């Protein structure tokens with residue numbers, strides 16, 4: 001089943017990210033100079049200012065950093081209560097997402113989670129959204 005979602009951020013670097021997601025691959029930019037993995041995508045490394053990256057597959061392993069539950073409707077596609085989770089990827093970056101198949105309430109920081117993809121759709125068409133389920 002496809003879930004309707006608010007429109008994604010699209011553009012030069014983001015389009016590459018979503019193209020990999022749609023292939024079922026979770027890849028982020030890894031700097032060719034200093035090896036830092038970064039999110040969100042940018043044209044320049046946050047660490048060393050290099051503009052040379054490789055879109056590198058992530059392990060999909062992460063831990064819960066923090067979370068929140070929206071009690072007000074900010075997007076019609078996301079009726080409250082709407083849970084969002086900030087995970088820390090094994091490779092370092094923090095990544096905002098949604099929990100899949102569990103509630104974040106009461107989950108301690110450091111709870112292991114793993115990547116999954118959710119079939120979604122926005123004004124630009126269908127896409128696969130990276131979400132996280134309990135590991």
Ligand SMILES: [Zn+2]
Pocket residue numbers: 031032033034035036045046047048049050
């Ligand atoms: Zn760098």
